[in-house]
Amino acid sequence: MAEVKPELLESLERVNAEVQELWLDRHIWLGTRNIAAKSPAAKGSFFVAWLGVQYYRRAALAVRTMVDTDLRTDSFVNLLKAIEPHAADLPGSRVIEPGQVLKDIAALHESARRIKPYVNKHLAHLDRVPAPEIPESAEIDDAVQLLGDLLVRYELMLKNVDFALLKT
Numbered sequence: 001m002a003e004v005k006p007e008l009l010e011s012l013e014r015v016n017a018e019v020q021e022l023w024l025d026r027h028i029w030l031g032t033r034n035i036a037a038k039s040p041a042a043k044g045s046f047f048v049a050w051l052g053v054q055y056y057r058r059a060a061l062a063v064r065t066m067v068d069t070d071l072r073t074d075s076f077v078n079l080l081k082a083i084e085p086h087a088a089d090l091p092g093s094r095v096i097e098p099g100q101v102l103k104d105i106a107a108l109h110e111s112a113r114r115i116k117p118y119v120n121k122h123l124a125h126l127d128r129v130p131a132p133e134i135p136e137s138a139e140i141d142d143a144v145q146l147l148g149d150l151l152v153r154y155e156l157m158l159k160n161v162d163f164a165l166l167k168t
Contacts, residue, residue: 029055092157
């Protein structure tokens with residue numbers, strides 16, 4: 001077993017913080033939505049709708065951040081690319097199949113396929129040529145779920161620690 005490089009652990013900590021904050025936001029949004037759905041006074045509420053829009057914008061930005069390939073960023077994709085050549089030698093390598101890191105990178109990119117252009121053209125910039133497709137909330141939910149699932153896997157792999165996120 002190789003010792004995990006400190007820079008990998010630092011990158012994991014930054015990814016962890018972003019994903020955990022995103023999951024807390026998700027938990028708050030879903031709780032608010034569920035409460036509003038049970039309250040006749042909140043049905044059709046502008047505030048609840050606005051809050052949902054804010055959550056999904058934030059979630060889309062976080063997904064976009066986690067698939068960034070710019071080497072100056074701590075994204076989940078960059079973390080996995082750094083892990084991949086050494087995956088078999090890491091402390092928790094028993095929890096991952098050969099080639100799984102590459103599959104996880106591909107899954108992250110696929111989950112963000114429609115989210116990334118939406119963020120780039122609508123949220124980060126006011127593009128004159130808007131993104132051709134706006135992702136559905138279910139696509140963003142799926143991408144957020146994938147980030148959480150992968151965070152649990154790679155916390156175990158790099159730190160050999162069982163890890164859990166808030167249940168939503």
